[in-house]
Amino acid sequence: MGESTATNNHHHHHHHNGQVYDVSVNMPMQFCSKVVDDDGRPQRTGTVWTASAHIITAVIGSGVLSLAWAIAQLGWIAGPTVMFLFSFVIYYTSTLLADCYRSGDPLFGKRNYTYMDAVRSNLGGYKVKLCGLIQYLNIFGVAIGYTIAASISMMAIKRSNCFHASDGKDPCHMSSNPYMIAFGVTQILFSQIPDFDQIWWLSIFAAVMSFTYSSIGLGLGIAQVAATGTIKGSLTGISIGTVTQTQKIWRSFQALGDIAFAYSFSIILIEIQDTIKSPPSEAKTMKKATLISTIVTTAFYLLCGCMGYAAFGDLAPGNLLTGRILQPVLASRHRQCSHCHPFSRAYQVYCQPLFAFIEKWAAAKWPDSGFITKDTNIPILCLKQPYKLNMFRFVWRSLFVVSTTVISMLLPFFNDVVGILGAFGFWPLTVYFPVEMYIAQKKIAKWSTRWICLQMLSFACLMISIAAAAGSVAGVVLDLKVYRPFKTSY
Template identity: 60%
Template sequence: MVNQMDKVDHKLSQAEGGSAGRCTSTYLDEYDDDGPPQRTGNLWTASAHVITAVIGSGILSLAWSIAQLGWIAGPSCLIFFAFVTYYASVLLTDCYRSPDPVYGKRNRTYMEAVRANLGPVQQWLCGFVQCSMLWATAVGYTITASTSMVAIKRSNCFHSHGKHSACHVSNNPYMIGFGAIQIVFSQIPDFHRIWWLSIVAAVMSFSYSCIGLGLGIGKIMESGHLHGTIGGVSVGNAVHEISKETKVWHAFQALGSIAFAYSFSVILIEIQDTLKNPPPENKTMKKVTLIGVSTTTAFYTTIGCVGYAAFGNNAPGNLLTGFGFYNPYWLVDFANACVVVHLVGAYQVFCQPLFAFIENGTSKSWPDNRFIHKDYVIYIPFHRPISVNSFRLVMRTVFVATTTLVALLLPFFNDIVGLIGAYVFWPMTVYFPIAMYINQHKVKPWTMRWAWLQFLTTICLLVSLSAGLGSIAGIVRDLKHYVPFKSA
């Protein structure tokens, strides 16, 4: 990219007298201080991005998570993760610019922020965790979207043939179809051009969340009482009871599922990079974080608790696809359709930063490679011409294909959700934001503030390790009975 001052000098050399001042003003109106076209994001567009990223498929497993923990520990864990996510995200917003959070140099990605504050070694570690997490999230979203599409097909089958019918449906065609849609949307060049997709996805997430809430309330009213217990799923030998070992693993896995529901910090810097200035980006982003976390926490707590109250210890792993709700079947179908539309957008919100990272890295490594840099213009009747880059087309298609293939091989919704949440929560949501904050604000060791931040980091590490073990145990258990490509 041409240096900003070179552009200004070029324009000034073509202007005389007062026209030079006008030219400089026009340029500064069109470009930001680091060269790219001026950012236009605001409080509401960024909030849409956050809500799209946060209110996702994780909300569908919250009733099951609370069932594993019970009426006291379940809601308490939701509030704990909300507090930690908000607190660490506020610290992270100050790392967008460095060394000064208001006037410093922009860090356009999470990895750039880590490099500026913690050095290249930690940047490499951050990049490995972030890229693998984004890839794994894409796998999880593919599984969830196909599960919802299958649920629509089975719901119509149950409506026609009765709820005791087998109605076997394969997830595989729906995963492949979702992957094909993502190949198309993945060709959108950059994150700044999908704001409309985030708004649509945010509306969809609110829609299916509200429907799930309404169905849960309706089921409670139908039964006339609240289900659930203080300790959650019981330990014993009865039909719906489990062993002590399984109880522990499920409780740990529930922590991972809740952590996954709050995993938006990994793209917080990328969202912040869409904001216009003034006002300072960190001030706007702190408001965005408050709106996003408070809104989603209210949804999570309400839906998780209502779902648990409706089904008790038999709460399904996925609230909308576990067929605790059979009627009105059309409303359940609509909710699952909203899930699919939402995940189309959420997939892009999470993957566009990864695409940008890969493409920027290859461009810098091979600056003269025509395959990487050559764009081709395609003219479409009744539509403006579109630009296609060969490397972007191949790389993004291969990426989507690999996530679809892994989803086909490991279609375990709760296990995958819990494992992703456990994997990303501690490093990306807690450790890096706190470590960068300590370095940027020169927090002295052994002070009260330093001790508090270290305590929070340690507690969250233990939570992530526990959640990861529980999810791995779940995957191992499911693999014992799993037949690849078998119909649901």
Template identity: 60%
Template sequence: MSEKGDFCGESCEVGSAGVKERYTEEEVDDAGRPRRTGTVWTASAHIITAVIGSGVLSLAWAMAQLGWIAGPTTLFIFALVTVYTSTLLADCYRSPDPVFGKRNYTYMDTVRANLGRTKTWICGFTQYLNLFGITIGYTITASISMAAIKKSNCYHRKGHKASCETSDNPFMIAFGILQIFLSQIPNFHKLSWLSIVAAFMSFAYSLTGVGLAIAKVISGNTGKTSINGEEIGVDLTEARKVWTTFRALGDIAFAYSYSLILIEIQDTLRSPAENKAMKKASIIGVSTTTVFYILCGCFGYAAFGKHAPGNMLTGFGFYEPFWLVDFANVCIVVHLVGAFQVFCQPLYAAVESWTSGKWPNAKFMTREYPMIDTQYFKYKINIFRLIWRTIFVAIVTVLAMSMPFFNDILALLGAIGFWPLTVYFPVEMYISQKKIRPFTTKWTMLQILNFICLLVSLAAACGSIQGMAEDLHVYKPFKSKQ
């Protein structure tokens, strides 16, 4: 690896995603890239921002399908699997040695270094499809929360019998416009402040949901619960019970999906020993979120029983205390504003790296124009970044408006992303890096874990597709209302 003197004089032109920016010698690391300043706590904030997203709101519904035994047990199992495979993935950030090897800046770089070109393409397709899908899911969720705020204030002003239905579409458009502006944040290294704000927002609305559920339980006005979840009977056939159980697994898998951006988060950590810091951050992040998941899922199920809604906060009605529900929904929107950017940045970086490599001499692609240059704040604009990121956000917004199936979208995204990105690639890269021989005890146990998680993902995918097929029978595109 080169020393700074090999490529730097008094200043350098470097940049992530192929966009050149000028840095002083002190502002770059030994690889000629912007110096990383991330810590365990900033990485934990990124993880919490990514993990406690819209998925937490669906956990009461998931618990209602699984029941008091299978529900919490499934949450703990997913948490343990996620933490374990995250530690495997963290060790693959540098290759071939986890401490002194060459850095891999993205998830795809890590797969390329350990598993070769073919699996890199498979990984890239899966990762970016999932990132794209998550941005659609977050746009849907944010619009639901914004519509809920408008609806609750309408009932408060006009009375509980007023007609307060409102379309989601204007709120999706507003969310999209805001994301166009925020998408001009150049890269992951500039996002720490946004992730910290978003993490606090996720705590706020999760605690609000838990508090409202506890109040409902104390009041005694609760739904019916059972050991096995919603029971088969007149309203629920055996086949439908199987499908909803599969969809619940998908919702829980989605709630733990952050491995697809783990390497990008790890690349913000200061060296050396990024893998040790990332492992600590993963334990802190996943443990924190699991506590919130258990609280939201269990108290939400205790409050609503088998009638637990797909979005927990909508189940408390739009009446009193309307201000508290409004506060929670505002927190959700603010959190998803940040989470949207956390998940978009790897996709942005991939496209911009490819285009700058394809046309390295095109100033349109690489040149930065200073817009604000003060002692406290500097901001530069890149024309290509402005145009393509705006188009991307517009496409996401249109697709979100055309298919707002909250629970089914979450389950499908969980199914698509959980097995390949959270389990398969980390396990296979770890086996390759550590040169674990086939059919040894460790190799066999890792492959059993691989296979079981594959079955779970397939089941979740089948359940979500079946649910979406049902929704399409009654849904009219671009006419969703709350």
């Protein structure tokens, strides 16, 4: 394929004022340093395993932390069932999405590099703007979620140390704000790294880290069950009496949102698919990768969620790493940083598309502004090439991080925020757009059996999303009754 385009290029002349310019003889020369793919981009090298690793890294993040709480709301029967249902839906819509990476022919069709590109080439019109809006709001929300989760986790460590030092006599009240600010500052630094996605070792490191830290949660659950010798929890979840009838309903809905959040990874799938080498077609490889990663994350989530519930029963905390119960257990020092890494990596992975989008848009809108387009070279010790400082990138990314940090300080109730995000991102990005794009791409006839089934799936998921959003909003309303901004302490 690459060869044929290269040879065609030589016979490609432009006629202009009767003269013949041979334009593209030089074209292959620029790329001699790197082998290129059919679209002139550097050769992709991804495999099933790298793709699965990417997905798993991106998914197993802060979602794990509220799962024990979610299962506690639903109970031993409904909890795992709902998780299986979600994982099935996610896997299915991800396979639909994999087919939308190339428009037309699955091997040689035009590539879509991002989720937005796929929506643009398959649906077009106002839906592209709608998708962009939801996607970027979602990313903004995820950034807030990660800031809250990271600071809460760092705080849990600090408190457990303080707890230990005083042998549990000091209640160790502290504010989460300094931690949020610290996290924000590290993110400002990280966000200035251009091409964050090319640092593959970071991805591997982060994958290991997020597993470590989720397994801490898991280990704590197992330890607790072993210590007490009883498996807590009930078949129907938290009992009415502990909470009122209406609260039980709202919290069950919110639990759906939390689980949806733990599974919402469609937004990054196309970007990951864009790293895969072909043949076989990228879609084929991607479907395998999604299957592997869905199975791994579901198994992992069930373990974490169920162990947390078995350990703490109805009292399972909204964020596993902060529940009071864990304070003494968490104190061992060597776990100190395992909490912060996955968040900072995940924060960057999620925010990069948004950063890139705004920068591209600004450069197109004001092409002559030096502030936006000019790069200043700053030599840095021990780096081969100097660091390119772009003023606009610096200012805009810093502002972004600052705003998410401030909002996190105002909104510290982790699992409500997670529930709202899960609810708002889940249906449009995970179900609606993939289904619509697939219908458009495969030209599925209206009212055919296939079409009706897809629409029913989409409608059912919409209902779940609405219920989850309602439950989470109800949760926030309840929390706000007892809440004082900037004063959060645990």
